[in-house]
Amino acid sequence: MSDETALNEQEGPDEGAYRAGFVTFVGRPNVGKSTLTNALVGEKIAITSSKPQTTRHAVRGIVHRPNGQLVIVDTPGMHRPRTLLGKRLNELVEDTLGEVDVIGFCVPAGEPIGPGDRYINEQLDRAPNAKKIALVTKAETVPRAQVGDQLLAISMLREWDAIVPVSALDDINLETLTDELIALMPVSQPLYPADMVTEEGFEKRAAELIREAALEGVREELPHSLAVTIDDIVLRDDGTTREVYANVFVERDSQKGIMIGRGGSRLKEVREKAAAEIQSIIGGRVIVALHVKVAKDWQRDPKQLGRLGF
Template sequence: MAEQTRSGFVTFVGRPNVGKSTLTNALVGEKVAITSDKPQTTRRAIRGILNRPSGQLVIVDTPGLHKPRTLLGQRLNDLVEQVLGDVDVIGFCVPATEKVGPGDRRIAESLSGYGRAKKVAIVTKTDAASRDQITERLMEVDSLREDWAAVIPLSAVAHEQLDVLSDELLALMPVGPALYPEGVVTDETLEDRIAEIIREAALEGVRDELPHSIAVTIEDIAQRETGSMTDIHANLIVERDSQKAIIIGHKGSRLRDVGARARAQIEPLVGTNVFLKLHVRVAKEWQRDPKQLGRLGF
């Protein structure tokens, strides 16, 4: 008898910057979620789709759980809670390079509130840790809960143990047909993916207080009649004039760098050369303003 196919939803939780988006991209085999060493890089529930012979995993990449300081932060936490209530499996991520702390314990305990989801513990970043660190982390994580379906060490960067994880996750999914057509790697729109690429480029090298204040909106995407060039007009939105000056840089040098980095990733996505026009706008305290958050899609 043919093996039954399985499909379902998994999300990875953990403190900000434990490698959730990097793991999502590594499993999907294509970049669907932006990554950065800045906390709270992920701001939406981004779905990446992994097809295997035995079924389909829909990976929902979410923001890291944190203590919110703004209305945006609260809405991101609310989004994570909503996703956690809907998925079939929750993967709890802890980096091998850092001891389990109070934040990890709090998140692990909170998983009891999502009774329908099976739980898997994942020790990430094993490529950057010693064997002793990995062993210590596995023991710490294993002791956080008694209901782990599995505890798996892996490296998304080195692509180590990813098959082990995906096999384990698929085995925990309900029996059923694929939820997305084969060949689809994300349900993100082209506009959303371009906006995220621009934001990722803008996050590189900025000061700690700035990342939270950056948002990106796309004004227009239009392919020229020749078909060899796509014009993209986008807004980089910050909260203060001083931040605008940082983003633009001396004589526009930083903004040019942001544009060049973003363009290099957008061109393979759209399949043509790209003319990218970036405009920096100030929207005062947008992270705390319900109307402006709504306009920016939060």
């Protein structure tokens, strides 16, 4: 037997084959799932905020490598729901867990593993067919020794297919994570074209970027009460300028006043920030027009949730 034949037999028939599949990152709200998704994709396809429950839809981002393709399904953070919206977001996460090839369980480096993390770890048993890895996120925020302690703590929860400390902001171990994920995917042809980074349409991305801008600087319960819909998108005759007409929904009149601000100052800030973010994904000039509306207690109303896309 030649050395080359022996090597091929050791590697097995799938060694070096192209792999492609789906992965989702789970964890408590605000553990850095969307930031990590954007960093891996190399483009902002999921909005981010310091406010909990920022992500409300399953957003697919696509990572391309010569040896494989990852489809990252960014989902809301898992939590114990207090509203019908919260219940539906948890159901969205549970549905996603049953459909992906790999689940990445995220725990921040600087926060001790608590009841919420253990609850989510238990939910992973409901996806027996998915491979499971553990990620210690925000590794740049603490000393290396503390990252090591967290790696040890997370290793005690279950037997993982891999454990990786990462930082989306400082690009720590992102390529290592990508390699680990591709290696865990099934042998497959590419699932998406090589030039595609997300399947989200322009209207949905615009609505999310407006909501992200509206979340900045708000306090207390208002982040949960915000929802955005698009009425119309008009391309001007110059062929490069888009007018985006959108509604920002809140649950009470007092929240409407906060959203608009004195003399419309806050709404102006939101319009300008949203327009800049939308321009960054399509090029050309963008003009955003916003109308703030009250949809009383929409998070608990099935009909209003349906109208708002949940």
